[in-house]
Amino acid sequence: MTDTPLSAPGAGVGRSGRVALWLRGAGGRIVPVLTVIAALIALWYVACIPMNAHQSVLLAERSGAEVTPAAASERRNMGGIALSLRNPGPALSAAFAQDRPVLPAPHQVAVELWDSTAGMRPTSKRSLIFHGWITLSATLAGFAVGTALGILLAVGIVHSRVMDMSVMPWAIVSQTIPIIAIAPMIIVVLYSVGVQGLLPKAVISAYLSFFPVVVGMVKGLRSPDAMQLDLLRTYGATGGQTFWKLRLPASLPYLFASLKIGVAASLIGAIVGELPTGAVRGLGARLLAGSYYGQTVQIWSALFAAAILAAVLVAIIAGIERMLLRRMGLAR
Amino acid sequence: MQATAQGRAPAGSVVEAKALNLTFHTNDGPVHALKDVNLAVERGEFVSFIGPSGCGKTTFLRCVAGLETPTGGSLSVNGLDPDAARRARAYGYVFQAAGLYPWRTIGGNIRLPLEIMGFSEEEKKRRVRDTLALVDLDGFENKYPWQLSGGMQQRASIARALSFDADLLLMDEPFGALDEIVRDRLNEELLSLWARTGKTMLFVTHSIPEAVYLSTKIVVMSPRPGRISDVIDSPLPKERPLDIRDSRDFIDIAHRVREGLRAGMEAA
Numbered sequence: 001m002t003d004t005p006l007s008a009p010g011a012g013v014g015r016s017g018r019v020a021l022w023l024r025g026a027g028g029r030i031v032p033v034l035t036v037i038a039a040l041i042a043l044w045y046v047a048c049i050p051m052n053a054h055q056s057v058l059l060a061e062r063s064g065a066e067v068t069p070a071a072a073s074e075r076r077n078m079g080g081i082a083l084s085l086r087n088p089g090p091a092l093s094a095a096f097a098q099d100r101p102v103l104p105a106p107h108q109v110a111v112e113l114w115d116s117t118a119g120m121r122p123t124s125k126r127s128l129i130f131h132g133w134i135t136l137s138a139t140l141a142g143f144a145v146g147t148a149l150g151i152l153l154a155v156g157i158v159h160s161r162v163m164d165m166s167v168m169p170w171a172i173v174s175q176t177i178p179i180i181a182i183a184p185m186i187i188v189v190l191y192s193v194g195v196q197g198l199l200p201k202a203v204i205s206a207y208l209s210f211f212p213v214v215v216g217m218v219k220g221l222r223s224p225d226a227m228q229l230d231l232l233r234t235y236g237a238t239g240g241q242t243f244w245k246l247r248l249p250a251s252l253p254y255l256f257a258s259l260k261i262g263v264a265a266s267l268i269g270a271i272v273g274e275l276p277t278g279a280v281r282g283l284g285a286r287l288l289a290g291s292y293y294g295q296t297v298q299i300w301s302a303l304f305a306a307a308i309l310a311a312v313l314v315a316i317i318a319g320i321e322r323m324l325l326r327r328m329g330l331a332r
Numbered sequence: 333m334q335a336t337a338q339g340r341a342p343a344g345s346v347v348e349a350k351a352l353n354l355t356f357h358t359n360d361g362p363v364h365a366l367k368d369v370n371l372a373v374e375r376g377e378f379v380s381f382i383g384p385s386g387c388g389k390t391t392f393l394r395c396v397a398g399l400e401t402p403t404g405g406s407l408s409v410n411g412l413d414p415d416a417a418r419r420a421r422a423y424g425y426v427f428q429a430a431g432l433y434p435w436r437t438i439g440g441n442i443r444l445p446l447e448i449m450g451f452s453e454e455e456k457k458r459r460v461r462d463t464l465a466l467v468d469l470d471g472f473e474n475k476y477p478w479q480l481s482g483g484m485q486q487r488a489s490i491a492r493a494l495s496f497d498a499d500l501l502l503m504d505e506p507f508g509a510l511d512e513i514v515r516d517r518l519n520e521e522l523l524s525l526w527a528r529t530g531k532t533m534l535f536v537t538h539s540i541p542e543a544v545y546l547s548t549k550i551v552v553m554s555p556r557p558g559r560i561s562d563v564i565d566s567p568l569p570k571e572r573p574l575d576i577r578d579s580r581d582f583i584d585i586a587h588r589v590r591e592g593l594r595a596g597m598e599a600a
Contacts, residue, residue, distance in 0.1 A: 227427050227429060227431050231425065231431060233399060233418075234424075235449065236418055236419050236448070245448070249433070249435045329434065329437065330434055
């Protein structure tokens, strides 16, 4: 037989060549990403000037500088851009260092993020690690429940026509209700039966995360084509064998795509669950407290903490996905 | 393998269809997929089904496999009805696409029917090794399907159909998606496989040279309604080098198949 298996990419390249290849690949990915981030940060800095212009000009006036127009009532009705153009000096010098800016500068957010994570004990009530953990625990509990529920529903939907007709429409309807409307009701109802703390938030997380799992798993479990199913029929395979040997493995790539959406939705659910109770702990509580007291820097840093947490969760799932699919021979 | 094939008592025809009818009910009205099909396939024969699309050749094969239920007439496989024959593992089925599971190695794919049928671990290992050798894929047990060419994948799917040692092999245009050079080689290998194992082959194709080269019996079918328009017993010897296709006999049979196809089309 003259056939040989197709060689893996880069198989003929030596070790040093492979490193160079990797660097080129990584550089090819990192450079565009960094460019976009740099552009966004630059845009953010520029936006700080008009957004904070009213405050900047007021500060300059209080310290005795000449500002135009001189009357505060006149300035109030002006746009931020117009005000910055007429007072370029004060607008530029004071835009990035205010205590309570309308839009804090990136470095202010970064400093606050650093101070409230690495800068203090993780048990402190002001530590974002403390608040992040509160939110994360509810997120993970809700995500686990939501994923399990989603998979069970999908299995039921694929195997039972009755469930397909009855469950799927309700699953879709459940996601058309604004979470901000239903979250307080879940919290209140559960509180009235004596359930509070982590559980109500986890319920909201599960409520948001089961849906992408149902949709993805239904599609995944139905992904084997008629020929694959006929093949198993010719072996006289049972429904259980068809499920474990064909449908389930075929659905895994779909499941992981759903899990990535689901875990991000879980985090949002947990944060939203913290808002209506006026909770004192959790990233949602930080956002809420920040908006009560006009602490925009605190809001933004909590927001970034939530975004970083979501990114880490998605990255962990992507890592598990890569590992598992490679072991299954599905990733090349 | 030859021993087991000959060891079982040949009780009548392997496949016997009498006045077989199958009508599909579609939104556009009934479709007569098979009409009054009569056919007997004897043990060890290589029977090709040829005809234009819609002539019912694949449908007939699916009826034999119990994947479709005829609406009239009788059909027996090894003397049993198709469903019972399937439970008795009477046949292996090879589809148009190799249809290997991408998450299983070649060995794992061949093990699939053995797992479902509950063979012992030792038996599974032995059979995977033996069938891989039979289709000339030794050494590829731990490769994944994407690491193999299309022709090798189809050989692996033939190995999968052979692994549980059914006496009857049903093949539905197994080489239809391959290029002609690969197809020629696989045809040659299929003949030698058939000679070594003594299995009964039912082979659907739309290629006249392929049908004539492989078969001991060629069933020419025509569409609307799907029916048999000619059955040709091949006078070609069992030993068939590729250049037999230039011989007088070969050209004569090919001509008769072509005539049969044309007559079927005109009548429709």
